[in-house]
Amino acid sequence: MALLTILEYPDPRLRTRAEPVAQFDDALQRRIDDMFETMYAAPGIGLAASQIDWHHRLIVIDVSEDRSEPLVFINPEILSRQGKAKTEEGCLSVPGVFDDVQRAEQVRVRALDRTGAVFERDLDGMLGVCLQHEMDHLDGKLFVDYLSDLKRDRIRKKLEKDRKERAARRAADTAQGHRAL
């Protein structure tokens, strides 16, 4: 198992449209396990393959309190949507940012599980929100795209600044380490 690096906004790779998964081989099983490990460690309630720079239509989710209900959605399609609801969302690719997004209250989804078997499920509550959020990632879309241009611009600037500060701190720590030798 391995922890994977999560891409962060405004990384242009997050805008890639993902391709369907075609091979249900050992490499896919390993990738699913690594995505769960990465999601649980983050911690997050969902992760789309796009976020780990693998541009195929694969999503892992676990919205349970005790992290005991792992769900895999491969090549998902939304068959129907009902109602509207606003939820405060966050995203591992947009760390530290939370804002309201309106989405369908309930969706019916058809997808393949990790063995390649097709299933259909009605999803509502946090699970429904999360599935819609993850499906957006597969189309290169982020929750901040639903916010105003002004808000999104502020978020981009803040994250670019945070990233530069982290890089500077890493460089300083490395220099410190070399001096200590």
Ligand code: GNR
């Ligand atoms: O961990 C996550 N929490 C979350 C909260 C509200 C709405 C959506 C999410 S998904 C997010 C993990 C993530 O970024 N998945 O793409």
Ligand code: NI
């Ligand atoms: Ni996200």
